[in-house]
Amino acid sequence: MMAASERPLTAMIDPAAGPPDCATYERAGGWQAARLALGRLTPAEVIDWVTRSKLRGRGGAGFGTGQKWSFVPKEPASERRKYLIANADEMEPGTFKDRWLLEGNPLQLVEGMILAAYAVQAGHGIVFLRGEYQEACVRLDRAIGEARERGWLGENILGSGFSFDIHVHSSAGRYICGEETALLTALEGRRATPRSKPPFPQTGGLWGAPSVVNNVETLCNLPHIIANGPEWFAGLGLGEDGGTKIYGVSGRVAKPGAWELPIGTPLRQIIEDHAGGMRPGYQLRALLPGGASTAFIDTTALDVAMDYGSVEKAGSRLGTGMAIILDERTCPIGMIRNLEHFFAQESCGWCTPCRDGLPWVERLLDAIEDGTGREEDMEQLDRHARMLGAPGRTFCAHAPGAMAPLASGLKLFAADFAAHIQQGRCPHHAGAGP
Amino acid sequence: MRAEILALAAQELHPRGASVAALRLVQAHFGWVSTAHLREVADLLGMSADDLDGVATYFNLLFRRPVGRHVIMLCDSVSCWIMGRETLCAHLCRKLGIRPGETTADNAITLLPTVCIGHCDHAPAMLVDNTLHGDVTPASLDHLIATLRDTP
Amino acid sequence: MTTIHIDGRDCQTRSDINLLQACLEAEANLPYFCWHPELGSVGACRQCAVKQFSGPEDTKGRIVMACMTPVSENAIISIDDPEARDFRAGVIEWMMVNHPHDCPVCEEGGECHLQDMTVMTGHNTRRYRFTKRTHRNQDLGPLVKHEMNRCIACYRCVRFYRDYAGGDDLAAFASHDNVYFGRAEDGTLQNAFSGNLVEICPTGVFTDKPFSASYTRKWDMRGAPSVCVHCAVGCNTIVNAREETLRRVLNRYNTDINRYVLCDRGRFGHGFVNAPTRIRTPLRAIDGQQVPVPMADALTTFARMAAKGRIAGIASPRAALETCFSLHALVGPEHFSTGQTQQEQGCTELAHTLLTRHPGALPTLHEMESADAVLVLGEDVCATAPRLGLSLRQSVRQASFHTADNARVPRWMDAAVRTLGSECPSTLHVLTPAPTDLDSVAAETFRATPDDIARLGFAIAHEIDPSAPPVTDLTPDDAARAARIAQALKAARKPLVVSGMQYGSPALMQAAASIAAALARATSAASLSLVLPECNSMGLAMMGGLPLETVMERARAGEISTLVIVENDLTRHLDPTDVAELVAAVPNIVVLDHTMTPLCQHASLVLPIAAFSECSGTLVSQEGRAQRFFQAVFPPAPIQAGWRWIQALARSLDPSTLPITGLIDWRDLDDVLATLATAFPDLAPAVMAAPEADYRIHGEKLRSQTYRASGRTVIRSFISVRDQPPPASPDTPFSSSMEGAYEPDMPGALVPFYQTPAWNSVQALNRFQSEIGGPMRGGPSGIRLLSPAENQNTEAQPYPYATDIPAPYVPQADTVLVLPDTRLFGSEELSMFSPPIMARSSAPTLGLPASATGSDRMVLHLEDGPHDLPVEPVPGLPEGTVLCPTHRVARAFRFPRMARLEGLTDGGERP
């Protein structure tokens, strides 16, 4: 296909032409992987290839994809109800990579899902799509329909004996639905609160059946791994991790956008070469490297390689790989307040610290930003960052995610906090002006 | 629509799996989910109205109160905020004479905040009745409002 | 057993529990909210955080939720760890962010788990300085009050109501810090167990609405262990009283029976005790008027009556054993009636026989919860024995527990087990004439007339044991159904068959017993349970006596001059014509009761006796468990225990005429029981249902109020400024005040309230159990009188299977079979005198098969005349039958009964 393209994920995406139809997709090398896997590989071999490809989940946590699949009970799809779910909930502020893939080349996701489903022998596929992605929904439905018509979905695909079909679940807006266990609860038509593990979704997921939840980007990589081999894929990465990654930048840069680059591309390169650097008159102050729930890093860390390990060493997380830039002229406290408002509102309301702690944080930041902050508010912010930030204290990773920008911001912008409280107003006057 | 809802329910392992889809269908048709409709859907899915309303009130995009003919959902998440969504929001409020969460007196437009809609590279962004708008400016807003007022 | 280390202390603990349970069992004070012993763990509140260390070298440790962490060998944890403490204080602080801080006016105050936990964590200064979020409250009906602002969102209410009790009209709404627990709209909570929210909720969101009207703090009330009188299950309760009025009923934990939960009839049915229908003085008929008379007058009147001829006695299945027995002693066995018709008595005695003869197990309610296949044969247990129905509802979870076991997920991980079990098949089979609340969790439901269900039952028994008699001419469908159910029961390790006498059908109980006996050939765990109607039905069945028909005969023959009727409204057992005939034939009718029943108007003498809260006594539940209830209220004379009145009557007679002389010498309840034990050896163990009145701990009586009791001396200060001596009962070991002994290992039968240092709410119960959810430290409450014929050698002595299999029911051309529509609220006698229960009962309707509902109203012709009733379609109700609410339409409904039904439209299929 896109033979050994450097940009396998997005090579076929052409916004002007719209998503490829089945024939175009096939001409460009599509279905090659599905044909190979279903025809010649055993499910165990597919898992092995993916493990060797060093593909790590692109949903944020970076768990090894092949390893995740290995926990699924091995019965053939015909013997046990299992699910393969594409996590297309993409609601992390600052993140817009999955929409690109969904709208640009939905068949690639369909093929990826077929491969993943075959590997874990799941007969039922679901795309959990965030409700606002209407265009993606239309295109995905069309792609699925077409694939079904051509025998890529349905009973006994390509005479392999493997049956699999996909339906799209359009959600109704709730960040926590992206958390894989809350996603399962949502699919069951319940209030989408996360579930405790064990049981892990791989053994007891949707309706109690083994289920695999993978991010859209993760799944879209699969056709290329199978078609071109795991070693090729692993070789695409610049560091420890395999493949390419969609990186993006938003904020006051010259050319906000998203680009497919080798995983491990240095942050500076992404911002300067691809996003065109800062807009004239603006200076980079700090940034969230991988979406709203990652910690701030400042200009001293710009040379970090954007892979899971390196970003973590730099004190943050790769997350979704979609950076949000804070410029000199924007109030950092205003930004954190905006983030915490989001997290407080999107708390599912299940566990106490998150449900009642995040709104407290939000009120404190409101007060500080509005000029009514007090000295002791800083202690409260500190305390919350400590108490909600560490894993295991809240039920799921939502609250720790929420605390990442706050905790790092408290350190990085200590002087700004102090100035707000001392002056009784926001020194950046209206918070953020155009 | 009843048939459509029953068909959705039939696709699921348990009818309740279709609850969000069914409510969205109702909303697509009526603009919002009234209590009477909620009850009917609950009946079709074999759930209690209480149960279904617990789900309906959980999600941001399911409206349990009437909205205007058009809904403007202005992104209030971080990238759009950095790019000046507050000014836009103030502008909208002034123009429409309402606050976020309210509907204009002529029932034409409801203004709601929304979390990040994945259009951050074109911030500030908004959704107007399912259509995505990016790089929004006060001027483009004025134009939009005028068109919306005229379309049914 | 496993050893764990809690703050340096080595603790032996069970291995299949979580750290929170282990800490509580080790008597540590670890706060929690969302965990509940019966509901398991979900990890929502994050209050039970402790530090866990990976080994002796680990000094950092990590915070874990104790309730979500299984006990492991040599686990090292710290409750005292500063970081853990800090976090727990933080959790309370978060919970209190929006809490109204309205303890002084909150009805949970003083027994509030949130108060206890707030004190326990040391949170005492408010640091949140912003506005509180507020909610609007809802009207949830006559039983439960709602104050949402006090909510701490522990999710216990919805988990109990929905997951445990199967209700669907209470839910969580909205999200983040806006979550709301209530109904979609104002309206009465429909679930039969809604009242438990009062105890399940750890704060004051859900409180007892009837109690609210005469509210009193826990520390101002006297408590007494009691037993519910509103059905034959025998749930254990605590009654609370102040100023000599009964204020409320609470759950009293009995590990075998009700455990943590009561039904709403039991919790709110006590209103009859304070209702205007109470009888408070003796009444004598003078010139057709019943006038209050002094006690002495009543007794001389009785002596005069007695002098005129033979006295006969009618007891009651709702009267205590002691009351029944004292009547027995007054009139002698030949003149003692059980107060039931032949059919009723036949059924209860049959139940007793079948249970004693059963070769397998006689399960407790708790054991029923772990039955892995259940057959309900012709009894709507949710209406007749509600708490038992709830236990059966739990039994369907067995398959999910096994799945969880296989997945190595502990059974107490509630949400996880429910996820894993979401596709586990149910193993409950419900065969009843009309829909029941259990249908929604049943694998299979089947609707037929009682006779046809009995036939199916016999067929099932024959499928399991071919030596049981076969059923001829079954339809192929029924034969297949019988085979299928037999298969399911045979495959189970702990199969259970439940039936009862709701439909007055001995055949149903026979069939159930046959199935259980057939199963018992393979496993001794095969169990049988039979539901009886009244709180002492079994006790009376074991005592025996004449049926009402015999009394009628003797009355007609003029052999009875005085009839002493105790706690029995005969109009519920006899048709109006029979009652009229009886009244006409017997010159003197003496009624002893606490409540003005319709029968009282026919009495020449009415004597006020104590209700269950005002005296002590013994009841025998349907499973043959003798249980003692104790006096909490000291009513003004001449209200006194039934047996004391009967003793007073006896004392006014010539002693030589008494069949048992002991009667007049009895001093206290223990004396009555001692005589009873000799007269009825089968009932003798009832003496040991609870310790005797002279039981002491450290030489002291037991207190029945908490230490914080206050105001005792001033309640009546407007009458007298002198201290009132506390009332005392000779029948109990209680001091009736706050003086006396009280400790967690006091006898289970004598625990009058739950409280231990730092624990003032019902959660203090944890300290009274030998292990959480296990038996009481001080031993069981009550004693079982029936044991199954365990070691009966079935080979040598074949089980005597019943052979009288009924004929199939054939719908009649001109009449319908009238079946009782037993209702949770409305069918039971005493609770219907309780205002909140009255408010919950709906108007009588006539239930008809859906195909036969031609018109809105129809007329049913019963013995007492025509009844014009609104018609309601009942899905699945068999052709040729109607459902009619027992006692609401014709007081003395007897079944089976054929009756004429009129008012069908012409197009109706039915004749």
Ligand SMILES: Cc1cc2nc3c(=O)[nH]c(=O)nc-3n(C[C@H](O)[C@H](O)[C@H](O)COP(=O)(O)O)c2cc1C
């Ligand atoms: C609060 C929260 C929100 C999340 N949202 C998303 C999301 O929108 N999309 C996504 O793919 N993963 C999201 N995740 C991560 C998922 O839980 C999960 O790890 C991921 O879908 C697994 O896919 P992967 O293994 O392919 O990365 C979220 C996690 C948390 C804790």
Ligand code: SF4
């Ligand atoms: S941390 Fe707790 S309240 Fe927050 S989203 Fe997760 S489970 Fe819900």
Ligand code: FES
């Ligand atoms: S009791 Fe452990 S988290 Fe609630």
